[in-house]
C-alpha cells in the first residue's frame with residue numbers, strides 16, 4: 001500500500017516507505033484499533049484474562065494508565081460543597097428567569113443550573129441547586145485538563161441527579177444545561193451510548209419511577225443573563241482555577257488515540273534515527289516531520305537509492321556492469337545527477353538554479369528537498385533526461 005503511494009521500488013525498506021508516504025506504521029494501527037475497541041466496550045478495568053493481558057502490554061508500551069479511560073462513575077460522588085451552609089432566598093422574578101419556566105414563581109419546583117468550563121486554566125463544572133426557591137447548594141469540581149467540555153457538562157448533569165437522589169430532594173426538579181450537545185445526546189435513541197449518558201438516563205428513569213419525584217433536563221440559553229446559568233458559569237470558571245477536589249472522570253477516547261498517535265510517531269522517529277535502514281533517504285530528508293510528500297517517482301528513485309541507474313541495477317543482479325554509458329565512471333546518483341557529460345544540456349536547469357540560490361555546486365542532497373525551486377528543477381532534469389523512466 002505504501003509502496004503504491006510513493007511509487008517506489010518494491011525492495012525499499014519498510015521504514016523508508018513509512019517516511020516517504022507519511023503513513024502511520026501498520027503494526028501500530030492495530031494497537032490503536034484494539035485500544036479503541038476496548039475503550040468503547042469499557043472492559044479495560046480488569047486485567048485478568050488473556051485478552052486483557054494483551055491490552056495491558058499495549059498500554060505499557062504506550063505508557064497509558066488504563067484507569068484514565070475506564071469509567072468508574074462512583075468516583076463522581078463526594079464533590080466539594082462550596083457553600084452548603086449559606087442558604088438564602090431567591091425570588092426567580094427577573095424577566096430572563098421567566099423565559100425559562102412559566103411556573104417560575106412556583107417554589108414547589110426545584111431548579112438546578114449546571115455548567116461546564118474548559119479553558120487554558122483547566123476543565124471544571126459547577127452545579128447550583130435551588131431547592132423550593134432557596135439556593136441550597138453550590139457544588140464545584142475540577143476535571144482533568146484532558147477532559148472535554150462535553151464531559152464536564154454531562155458530568156454536571158449526572159452530579160445533579162446524584163444530589164437529588166442522595167439528598168432525597170422531593171417533588172419536581174428541573175435541571176438546566178446550556179449544552180445543546182448534552183440535550184441532543186439525552187434525546188437520542190442511539191443504543192451505543194457512552195457510559196456517562198447511560199448513567200444519566202438510568203438515573204432519570206429511576207427518579208421518575210418514584211411517585212414523589214419528577215426530574216427533567218431542560219436546555220437553557222447560555223450568556224443571556226439568566227441568573228442561575230450565569231452563576232453556574234461563574235463558579236465553573238472559578239473551579240477551573242481553584243485547587244478544588246479533582247473529579248476522576250475518564251479521559252475521552254479521542255485523547256487516548258491522540259496519545260497513542262504521538263507515542264507511535266516518537267517511537268518511529270527513534271527507530272528511524274537509530275536504525276540502519278534508509279541511509280540514502282536520510283541524506284535527503286533531515287526532518288521526517290517537515291517535508292512535503294514527493295509525488296514524482298523519478299525523484300523517489302533518487303532519494304531511495306533504489307533506481308534504474310547501473311550502479312543499483314548491478315547490485316541487484318539486473319545489470320552486468322555498474323559503468324555509465326559515457327564509460328567515464330560508475331553510474332551512481334552523484335554521477336548521473338551532477339557529473340555525467342551525456343546530460344550536460346539538461347543539467348543547466350539545476351546549475352542555473354543553484355547559482356540563483358547561491359548554493360555551492362554540487363548542491364547538498366537535503367537542499368534538493370528543502371528548497372522547492374531546486375526540487376522542481378531537479379524533477380524537470382530527471383524528466384528531460386528520460387533516464388529513470390519505466
Ligand SMILES: [Zn+2]
Pocket residue numbers: 324325326327328329331335340341342
Ligand atoms: Zn556518464
